Amino acid sequence: MKAFVFPGQGAQFVGMGKDLYETSPLAKEMFEKANEILGFRITDLMFEGTDEDLRQTKVTQPAIFLHSVILAKTMGADFQPNMVAGHSLGEFSALVAANALSFEDGLKLVYKRALAMQKACEMNPSTMAAVLALADEKVEEICASITDEVVVPANYNCPGQIVISGSDKGIDKACELLLAAGAKRALKLKVGGAFHSPLMEPAKVELSEAINSTEFTTPICPVYQNVSTIAETDPTTIKANLIAQLTAPVKWTQSVEHMVADGATEFIELGPGSVLQGLVKKIAKDVVTSGKQ
DSSP: OEEEEEOOTTOOOTTTTHHHHHHOHHHHHHHHHHHHHHTSOHHHHHHHOOHHHHHSHHHHHHHHHHHHHHHHHHTGGGOOOSEEEESTTHHHHHHHHTTSSOHHHHHHHHHHHHHHHHHHHHHSOEEEEEEESSOHHHHHHHHHHOOSSOEEEEEEEETTEEEEEEEHHHHHHHHHHHHHTTOSEEEEOOOSSOTTSGGGHHHHHHHHHHHHTSOOOOOSSOEEOTTTOSEEOOHHHHHHHHHHTTTSOBOHHHHHHHHHHTTOOEEEEESSSSHHHHHHHHHOTTSEEEEEO
């Protein structure tokens, strides 16, 4: 069974999507439609911008979404997923690719999400850090022991790799304790703020209204969502999980494990980079992985 997976923030690169734009009339049409919806030429930033341009959350998120979704749509009959999943932002790409959400509505929600998250980041100086080679339970225990600052597990990426999220002071304190507990590394990431933590609550409030007033339909295949980690097809449940995702951890390890348990033997990553292929291989050694960008 084929599982198509879609990357999240951090996978962007200058020049992303340019080949698609130049070789596929459908891709060109969809990119131009996106420029119109967003009110600025995101294609210029994607194809010829700088790393700095692409690092702004309000550009990064729609850029990765567009690259991923347009790849899926230009595959035509070759895109026949038995299941889909996306990492954080990639969940929106997965939902549009699986026809649970229209391209236009998906793009509007992603842009709204990016602006709301950017705003939440500006309200509270916060960050994230990658923790390597420490048991999930130990990371959870250390985060829970810090009670005077916000610090929580945010991404369960693969066994031995968790990303934590929180206030600047909370992350500094946690990194110190995690290294003392035997983590190989506890490395602060270059991100705008504490994604998938309680500090994203203002963004969640803003986005929940937009998601609830958008029409979702039953997808063409099950979507394994970051929050529940299991196969979802009910539009109401999908919406609720999508809203919860902003302040809840991305349970990627558990999602992939459930996809494999449900029969996935091949994982195809659609979008920039190859991060998810690497993570999938660490979670499930025997599956076949490939990518399209």
